[in-house]
Amino acid sequence: MQEDDQDAADAALVLAGDLNAFEGIVRRWQQRLVTLAWRFCRDRTLAEDMAQEAFFKAFRSLSAYRGEAAFSTWLTAIALNSYRSRLRAEGPSLLSLDPARTFSMEGDALGSLIRSEGAEAVRKAVLTLPTRYREAIVVFYFQEKSVAETATVLGIAEGTLKARLHRGRELLRHKCINLKSYRAMGNKEEQ
Amino acid sequence: MTPEDIDRILSSDDMLEPASGFASDVMDRVRCLADEPPPRRFPWLRFGFGLISCLIVAASGTVLAPRLEHSVIGLCPSLTSLSGIEPEVGYAVAALIVSFGFISYRKLRVTT
Numbered sequence: 001m002q003e004d005d006q007d008a009a010d011a012a013l014v015l016a017g018d019l020n021a022f023e024g025i026v027r028r029w030q031q032r033l034v035t036l037a038w039r040f041c042r043d044r045t046l047a048e049d050m051a052q053e054a055f056f057k058a059f060r061s062l063s064a065y066r067g068e069a070a071f072s073t074w075l076t077a078i079a080l081n082s083y084r085s086r087l088r089a090e091g092p093s094l095l096s097l098d099p100a101r102t103f104s105m106e107g108d109a110l111g112s113l114i115r116s117e118g119a120e121a122v123r124k125a126v127l128t129l130p131t132r133y134r135e136a137i138v139v140f141y142f143q144e145k146s147v148a149e150t151a152t153v154l155g156i157a158e159g160t161l162k163a164r165l166h167r168g169r170e171l172l173r174h175k176c177i178n179l180k181s182y183r184a185m186g187n188k189e190e191q
Numbered sequence: 192m193t194p195e196d197i198d199r200i201l202s203s204d205d206m207l208e209p210a211s212g213f214a215s216d217v218m219d220r221v222r223c224l225a226d227e228p229p230p231r232r233f234p235w236l237r238f239g240f241g242l243i244s245c246l247i248v249a250a251s252g253t254v255l256a257p258r259l260e261h262s263v264i265g266l267c268p269s270l271t272s273l274s275g276i277e278p279e280v281g282y283a284v285a286a287l288i289v290s291f292g293f294i295s296y297r298k299l300r301v302t303t
Contacts, residue, residue: 119200
């Protein structure tokens with residue numbers, strides 16, 4: 001049985017009153033929803049909390065699932081909406097590669113940023129993008145680069161998604177050039 | 192750093208393994224959620240009745256009060272000193288009676 005079919009069958013069981021069937025959905029999806037949340041915040045505790053909240057929202061909205069879209073798309077869209085509200089409530093990310101904000105970081109944040117691996121710094125740089133580009137990039141790579149599924153989850157046209165991805169990558173590249181100069185500066189200071 | 196480098200880095204981001212008790216924690220809270228009674232819906236019907244009643248009382252008061260003012264004062268000379276406020280007192284009493292009427296009607300329907 002395909003995973004989406006299994007999820008839809010479990011959803012039907014839950015609606016019929018078998019609450020334990022929801023555990024199957026949670027077990028199949030826990031890693032993916034926690035990972036998606038993690039990619040939006042890079043904070044493990046917050047990511048698990050956000051994923052829990054997404055599961056509750058999915059449970060409450062299960063009766064609204066009509067099977068028009070794949071279960072995976074429906075659940076990811078619910079999770080994304082839930083994460084969006086939570087991140088809005090949490091306030092803007094403290095992490096930024098913009099010089100003005102980077103230098104206002106507390107403690108050794110700049111130092112750790114400089115010392116951190118380049119790849120991880122690029123992933124963190126995604127968090128500093130404006131919301132529309134950040135969501136497009138995070139969901140696109142989470143959905144294994146499927147433009148159609150990402151556009152459905154975000155509720156936008158494929159053309160709009162492609163434009164946002166292009167612009168988002170450009171902004172990211174620009175931020176990474178700044179990062180490179182900070183790292184060079186950090187290395188000089190260490191010598 | 193080229194766009195290809197960025198694409199490669201973002202494609203190779205790891206999956207995060209949730210804590211071991213994550214699924215059971217979620218299920219515990221889901222069971223609690225399922226036990227809770229469904230949230231009460233806003234009583235639109237009762238609100239509608241109330242609003243219509245208020246509008247009727249206000250409209251009838253606006254039309255009738257000027258006509259009845261002199262006759263009521265004529266009937267009860269002792270109320271002459273209250274001539275400035277008696278329409279408002281009348282509306283308040285009428286609204287109170289109508290409200291109690293609605294409440295009693297709902298209670299009667301629930302108990303029967």
